Amino acid sequence: MTAPAGHPLARLSAAEIDSARTLFQKHDLLTPTTRFALLALEEPTKDAVLAWRTGDPLDRRVRATLLDVATGQVRAVVASVTREEIDQVTEVDTAVDGQPPILLDEFIAVDEIVKADPEWRAAIERRGITDFDLVRPCPLSAGSYDIEGERGRRLLRVLSFVANRPEDHCWAHPIDGVVAYVDLIEKQVIQLIDSALLPVPAEEGNYDDPVFTGPPRESLKALEITQPDGPSFQVDGDEVTWEGWKFRIGFDPREGLVLHQLSIQDRPLVYRASIAEMVVPYADPSPVRFWQNYFDAGEYLLGQQANSLVLGCDCLGEIRYFDAVLADGDGNPREVSNAICLHEEDFGVLWKHSDLFTEAAETRRQRRLVISYWATVGNYDYGFFWYLYLDGTVEMEVKATGVVFTSSYAQESDYATEIAPGLGAPYHQHLFSARLDMMLDGVGNAVDELDVRRLPVGEANPYGNAFTRTATRLTRESEAARSADNSVGRVWRISNPGRTNRLGQPVAYVLRPEGQPALLADETSSIARRAAFATKHLWVTRQHADERYPAGENVNQHPGGAGLPAFVADDESIDGEDIVLWHTFGSTHFPRVEDWPVMPVDRCGFALRPAGFFDRNPTLDVPATTAKHCH
Template sequence: MHPLDRLTAEEITVARAVLDKAGLLGPTVRFPFLGLEEPAKDEVLAHRDGDPVDRRVRAVLLDVATGASSTVVASVTRGEVDWQREIDPATDGQPAILLEEFIAVDEIVKADPGWVAALARRGITVLDLVRPCPLSAGDFGIPGEPGRRMLRVLSFLQHRPEDHCWAHPIDGLVAYVDLTERRVLELVDHEDLAVPEEEGNYDDPAYVGPDRETLKPIEITQPEGASFTVTGDVVEWEGWRLRVGFDPREGLVLHQISLQGRPVCYRASVAEMVVPYADPSPVHFWQNYFDAGEYLLGQQVNSLRNGCDCLGEIRYLDAVLADGDGQPREVPNAICMHEEDFGVLWKHTDLFTEAQQTRRQRRMVISYWATVGNYDYGFYWYLYLDGTFQLECKASGVVFTSVHAEGSPWAEPVAPGLGAPGHQHLFNARLDMTVDGVANTVDEIDLVRLPFGPDNPHGNAFTRQYTRLKSEAEGARDAEPGLGRVWRVASAERTNRLGRPTAYVLHPAGQPALLADPGSSIARRAAFATRHLWVTRYDPQERYPAGDLVNQHPGGAGLPAWTAADRGLDGADVVLWHTFGMTHFPRPEDWPVMPVDACGFTMKPYGFFDRNPTLDVPATVAKHCH
């Protein structure tokens, strides 16, 4: 067994038994989180096949009857609890939201006389077709809220059970729910607004119309099989080697990425994402969702279907997760792995020799999808033949809706009377780099335009400027598309044949970071999203950019707290935290279901090789060219 192997169903069962034996469980204690407690990097790198492994788990426990919660680390190998720490919800934040709490909200609000009366005043008396939507509460310093475990609830109406409720928001009304006391704490009944009537049933032929008949089939085949191999959690493809992990919070994790036997990145994951909305109205000002820290991205994973979610010669991996009772549940086909053609890799027709050469690029794809409420997110890691690797995050699903007020600067109309507020999807990728070893340096590289002068008499010169990021205070950076800004992670110990350090370069997309005011609640809680890059010195306890417990945390945890130490980075074991994403003002074309929008970043080798590493890629043979 390897220290980073994914947890098995048996290990989850043993972990629950260990916690039960220690007296930490009971009839009202639930598991908002249970995942592998990864050993420190030096322990993993020192591990050799056959070495003993102490398999440990980290669990967050919540007593839903009292609201008391704690974090526990236990060994399933030794059958012992190593440590437990009580959580102070007023200062530490709350555990992630449980599925059963989403279900409880429906009962709580429908039992509240004020909420029922507010609906009746709007002409809604049949509650069976009302869908209360439980949403994370955030932290806004509202008196009486700190320390309470809460959700805020907006509601939607169905015309019949199969009708998609997102077309019919019951706007102007929000319930603040105390989950522990199981009651509506406050009802904000701001205004009566007509519920939009037009349906948006994208899966109803009566609404969509007949399928088009002009698309001919595309068949993706690999008659000799795939070029990659999967042995347990280890994937090998064209010189690449990595371990696949799956975390209840982060979802897909790639461990120990190496190329041609040389380390590149020790651990890569989407450690957090936040979706802040722009509507400042009394009903919507609080809408900000941390899909990893509050809802647990990995727990929302889909089972994928061949021919729909993935094409070609597919290898799937299942995910084994702990449910709210700490019991294992298996999600089949959670992770998809396949190859795909990606156009021309390199090409040249030589003027003098008349030689014509073309090689085709292909990439290895490792992906999964998660559904968080109304949105669906696809996470695609790509490995290329030339040593490039990328992350692409795809957003689809249904935009969050409200009643549209003509002239509103906060929302766009998507259907008659129906609006969709502007918002952002901001992801933070944690890249624990090991470019040819753990000793790395980070440089910011900008393009520099040079003025006319003695060294530039014709005004055509431009060059590049390298700025070494020597400490964590210097490592909080913004993308500058106008300067072509990139960040180079280089080995502090190894050089290529030209005497330059071997390196990889992070190419950001350079889209806007968090747009909320710096003094806002969301800017405090999602401080990571205010900068495109943070660089920290590796610490095994620093896993999540907004802190361990994001739900209802008052802010300031994670990256701003860690970087205040201003640890040195030059030649150190460094971690890159890259914020990227999309700013979305929905269009009519995004309704009633949104075509995929995508964002991401690229990591390219920069002197990692001594020459083009794909010179040995063979030309495509005629039988594969039709």
């Protein structure tokens, strides 16, 4: 038995991962060809966690998805490493319920599989490429398109790139017009699409080579951030406190960074906050690219792609790092050092006024606590940043950078930008689903949709200057699949009808969406069925422990309809109930020339802001700045 954890939501330890693997082996769940597609903490129910007190017994459980890479058999397992018992084993029908996430081993195997295929080799040679050691097959999730013979097979689709030499970045040289469909269990190419003989772009894009970039500029002077008295936050294990805020840090192999039991001034706000899914749908309908739609959490496991962060590069200031311990494909613990970064940032003016009558002049500075991590998924790098502010605001910001996915550019293309001579970058979206398990001053919460309303000239508005705001209560799940609308300033107010502020108003926060486009694919498309969550900016559901992911449990090659469409089918009441908000946000990317050869950070996100949660401005006690440079 492993040493007991100190809290029901404590992150899995290396010892617990080892214990889980030993337990599975003992119960004959592992064969020489079994791989762990997923091993994660099976979190206790919300009620159980809220009832738990320090010193109470803990039952630490895990859930795993086991894939036999020789037979394709998939089993979902729930087990207790405390009791050393297997609680549940479920056989997964991959033809109906989808495939497990893609393994690192499978990405590696694809190189050997495609290069052994004579048709693929012939297609590459037709494009004038004969040195296969410099060809970089790029394995990509297959999706689900009712293509004959594909249902139930474990597949990847493979586009290819070529490097001029080992250190040359291959993204500059796509081998376009050809794609291999690979069966990972049979370990062979089952279909080759060779639709067009397109030129391979020649110009290199080596952003790390001074020959390409030119000498580094010498005009930037040193910029240092120091906190001579140390940071204002305190850390006790996974628990963080800062300026009235308190929360627990979690890290999941699929979702990445998780914030548990977020509260302010000892008042609960969000029980659990995570980015539960993201999808990257591409717009090119050509025979070799129509299937390009990636679920970076459900298919690739965002948490498993976490970077080890470097002080002074990824994070600045007085930093507290947290390591992440994850299970590899063999079920052994793997540590990602410095996976999570915690630090404070100055954020400009918090409030300010120079009074005309009293001549008082007061300024206070805003500060925020930053909890972040970075994940690299293929060509893109994503930074996930949770911000907590002194005034009670919560923000989520995603920073997208890395290298845009490339193609050969067809002149006057409707679906791509030419970013270098002959090099295209297809249009696409990055759509994220934030799962916010709400607990605003308790578990009985409600949601209103607030819209601005312009009033016509009339007896009550003779000069036409009037406008007001309407509030529409979302009472059932069927009413709560909503779209943002910036033309009416739409926000969603989350309130607790059972708690009021000193003015008798229900305490509340508002969710402010950015209101960028939701999923742009046709509503009858495969990706609209599989990523139905992304067709709306907001969904509100009753809280259920098994409703974890907006696109369902096994996203990879799932035919669609899982996740949120299934969650809302029973149309439960959400008025004054224990509710979960699912917020879709993101960007529609029409790549620019300036995005090549490496893309400056693009940002998207949302905010939760107090709206009657406090009785007045909660930052009146923030002291004036005493730094030497402020006079």
